[in-house]
Amino acid sequence: MTDTTQGTETLHDVTVTVNGVRHSASVPARRLLSDFLRHDLELTGTHVGCEHGVCGACTVLVDGSPMRSCLMFAVTAQAHEITTVEGLGTAPDARVAPTGESMNPVQQAFAECHGLQCGFCTPGFLTTVTAYLDENPAPTSEEAREAISGNLCRCTGYQNIVKSVLRAAEIKAERASETAEVQS
Amino acid sequence: MKPAPFEHHAPLTVEQAVSVLSEVGHEGKVLAGGQSLIPILNMRLASPAHLVDINRVAGLDSVEVTPEAVRVGALVRHAGLERSEEAFAALPLLRQALVNVAHPAIRNRGTTVGSIAHADAAGEMPAILALTDGVVEVAGPSGSREIEWPDFFLGALETSLAAEELAVAVRFGRFPVGTGTAFTEAARRHGDYAMAGVGVAVTVTDGVVSAARASFVSVTDVPSVLDLGPALGGVEPGTAAWDEAVEDAAEAVREHVDPEGDIHASADYRRMLVTELTRRVLPQAADRAGATA
Numbered sequence: 001m002t003d004t005t006q007g008t009e010t011l012h013d014v015t016v017t018v019n020g021v022r023h024s025a026s027v028p029a030r031r032l033l034s035d036f037l038r039h040d041l042e043l044t045g046t047h048v049g050c051e052h053g054v055c056g057a058c059t060v061l062v063d064g065s066p067m068r069s070c071l072m073f074a075v076t077a078q079a080h081e082i083t084t085v086e087g088l089g090t091a092p093d094a095r096v097a098p099t100g101e102s103m104n105p106v107q108q109a110f111a112e113c114h115g116l117q118c119g120f121c122t123p124g125f126l127t128t129v130t131a132y133l134d135e136n137p138a139p140t141s142e143e144a145r146e147a148i149s150g151n152l153c154r155c156t157g158y159q160n161i162v163k164s165v166l167r168a169a170e171i172k173a174e175r176a177s178e179t180a181e182v183q184s
Numbered sequence: 185m186k187p188a189p190f191e192h193h194a195p196l197t198v199e200q201a202v203s204v205l206s207e208v209g210h211e212g213k214v215l216a217g218g219q220s221l222i223p224i225l226n227m228r229l230a231s232p233a234h235l236v237d238i239n240r241v242a243g244l245d246s247v248e249v250t251p252e253a254v255r256v257g258a259l260v261r262h263a264g265l266e267r268s269e270e271a272f273a274a275l276p277l278l279r280q281a282l283v284n285v286a287h288p289a290i291r292n293r294g295t296t297v298g299s300i301a302h303a304d305a306a307g308e309m310p311a312i313l314a315l316t317d318g319v320v321e322v323a324g325p326s327g328s329r330e331i332e333w334p335d336f337f338l339g340a341l342e343t344s345l346a347a348e349e350l351a352v353a354v355r356f357g358r359f360p361v362g363t364g365t366a367f368t369e370a371a372r373r374h375g376d377y378a379m380a381g382v383g384v385a386v387t388v389t390d391g392v393v394s395a396a397r398a399s400f401v402s403v404t405d406v407p408s409v410l411d412l413g414p415a416l417g418g419v420e421p422g423t424a425a426w427d428e429a430v431e432d433a434a435e436a437v438r439e440h441v442d443p444e445g446d447i448h449a450s451a452d453y454r455r456m457l458v459t460e461l462t463r464r465v466l467p468q469a470a471d472r473a474g475a476t477a
Contacts, residue, residue, distance in 0.1 A: 051186075053219060
């Protein structure tokens with residue numbers, strides 16, 4: 001990292017890989033990872049709610065694990081791999097909302113089960129649930145509820161989010177068996 | 185909701201970290217996981233001029249199990265310790281408590297040593313360090329030293345770590361064979377700070393309790409251990425005498441704790457909660473002691 005200054009603040013050159021693409025920007029040390037993604041990289045899919053780690057809206061995957069991007073500095077993320085909601089689907093332009101097969105199973109399940117209303121909290125749920133299902137591919141309804149306990153939603157009352165988690169597990173299993181059939 | 189400006193330091197070794205800490209003195213704070221520190225910075229409850237980010241320091245990310253202890257380095261995340269099968273086999277209490285620390289996304293980033301150095305009375309891991317008779321390993325400008333838990337916690341959010349010192353690891357002591365442990369807490373919502381919590385360790389020798397102790401979350405201003413030997417010693421778990429002894433132990437807990445009331449729960453309610461939680465965890469611990477003996 002080379003350092004320059006802006007006013008009285010030292011700027012740090014930060015390079016991170018976001019959704020498989022290397023990005024660099026010169027930012028002050030106090031730049032939160034959430035603001036780095038939104039302001040500096042213009043990836044506004046990650047939402048910022050409470051900015052103290054309670055609401056979960058800003059959850060991204062850091063080296064595959066869900067973490068709060070509002071509780072991490074961009075300088076600390078240097079050289080790490082970040083996945084945001086834009087990186088979950090397989091659409092060629094990440095800034096266009098994915099549809100159909102280009103959605104990942106969790107996105108498809110949230111669409112099918114009405115797992116969102118206003119959508120503000122949704123990026124945090126999608127990243128959290130995507131990582132969770134990698135670890136526990138067949139959760140019970142109770143486990144699904146536990147898995148999303150760190151994310152707040154003020155619209156849905158959570159019922160449809162729990163359904164979405166369970167449906168996402170089904171879709172994931174269906175897609176895996178289809179892939180297996182095609183291969184065999 | 186944005187932190188005040190600070191100077192960022194990214195040492196690569198413990199020696200470099202200590203040298204920066206010595207230079208900046210009380211103007212500096214150590215950043216490890218940051219899951220307690222960054223909210224404080226975001227809300228500008230604190231605005232240190234220097235942050236010493238130890239995330240790139242080599243050699244602090246291992247969990248080691250010895251016959252006496254489980255040693256946890258300063259960069260071990262809660263989730264890493266929670267998932268360590270070796271640590272679980274040696275000291276099941278760690279996982280029993282860690283699953284109560286906030287939410288998975290916080291545990292993926294927050295460090296166990298950091299939460300102990302933060303010394304919040306509502307934190308689970310300071311209480312677990314106390315219950316296991318643990319030790320904090322510290323590096324400073326004049327070398328390393330070890331601080332036993334009773335000397336480490338001085339008050340709410342206050343420890344005996346000097347400004348130029350870095351907590352490099354903690355050692356949680358292992359219990360003798362025949363010991364069962366249990367931990368539980370009560371919060372308004374799962375993952376919130378607990379209104380009250382209790383961890384217990386019960387050792388059963390030849391069918392009767394030979395040692396028992398408890399420590400607490402959110403109901404004492406610094407971690408403290410209560411010896412439940414006087415209530416439970418010599419009693420055989422599962423008998424009518426055991427039920428009475430558990431009642432005595434719960435009563436001893438009620439007298440020992442000194443909770444403060446706040447918007448979330450009154451002092452009396454917290455006292456009642458921790459007493460009831462004690463009644464629930466003691467039989468669990470005794471069962472597990474029976475299973476290991």
